Amino acid sequence: xxxxxxxxxxxxxxxxxxxxxxxxxGGSISTYxxxxxxxxxxxxxxxxxxxxxxxxxxxxxxxxxxVTISVDTSKNQFSLKLSSVSAADTAVYYCVRDTRGxxxxxxxxxxxxxxxxxxxxxx
Amino acid sequence: QSALTxxxxxxxxxxxxxxxxxxxxxxxxxxxxxxxxxxxxPGKAPKVMIYEVSKRPSGVSNRFTGSKxxxxxxxxxxxxxxxxxxxxYCCSYGGSNTLVFGGGTKLTVL
Numbered sequence: 001x002x003x004x005x006x007x008x009x010x011x012x013x014x015x016x017x018x019x020x021x022x023x024x025x026g027g028s029i030s031t032y033x034x035x036x037x038x039x040x041x042x043x044x045x046x047x048x049x050x051x052x053x054x055x056x057x058x059x060x061x062x063x064x065x066x067v068t069i070s071v072d073t074s075k076n077q078f079s080l081k082l083s084s085v086s087a088a089d090t091a092v093y094y095c096v097r098d099t100r101g102x103x104x105x106x107x108x109x110x111x112x113x114x115x116x117x118x119x120x121x122x123x
Numbered sequence: 124q125s126a127l128t129x130x131x132x133x134x135x136x137x138x139x140x141x142x143x144x145x146x147x148x149x150x151x152x153x154x155x156x157x158x159x160x161x162x163x164x165p166g167k168a169p170k171v172m173i174y175e176v177s178k179r180p181s182g183v184s185n186r187f188t189g190s191k192x193x194x195x196x197x198x199x200x201x202x203x204x205x206x207x208x209x210x211x212y213c214c215s216y217g218g219s220n221t222l223v224f225g226g227g228t229k230l231t232v233l
Contacts, residue, residue, distance in 0.1 A: 035222075044225070044226045045224045058219070106157075106221070107216065108174070108214040110159070110161075113168035113169060
């Protein structure tokens with residue numbers, strides 16, 4: 001059974017960089033698209049971006065200038081960095097697998113989710 | 124990219140049917156059969172209920188059906204049960220390997 005687990009600091013200061021890592025167990029990180037999705041408290045879901053095991057990425061245009069997603073296939077992990085954070089970036093951050101459906105495009109069919117990591121931006 | 128438009132809330136009595144709409148544009152919902160629906164209970168991660176407009180993952184009740192007409196996708200839940208009370212989100216492919224979510228709909232089972 002595939003499992004995803006987010007890890008990283010739960011508190012980040014304004015203007016600093018938020019960093020999270022997702023460890024994938026029970027399956028290989030090769031194949032599939034690996035995504036980050038966030039949810040501010042009491043609000044809806046927002047897609048942040050994805051990475052393929054080859055290193056290919058794409059991001060939500062609204063966040064693109066501040067987001068970096070990387071992958072470490074040797075550790076079966078992928079990571080998120082979000083720079084210049086503000087209180088508006090306070091959210092639960094989920095790492096999520098997109099099935100790809102056998103194609104080379106995102107499908108939005110997310111079959112495995114991490115439990116979510118709450119990151120608070122505050123001084 | 125703008126979020127897809129969903130009603131903020133819907134409600135129904137046990138046994139009834141409800142439909143949640145998800146309105147996009149010709150840049151997302153209207154151009155791709157890549158619409159999915161997620162159910163989220165408080166404090167839990169979302170769970171996929173429908174993908175590729177109308178496909179149900181294994182284990183999801185056949186009371187959940189998805190459809191699409193033009194730039195509007197819909198999720199219908201028949202035979203409402205208390206356990207269906209949750210937030211529901213639609214998600215669509217937005218072109219160029221991007222995705223966009225709806226704002227979410229709170230379903231109340233009366």
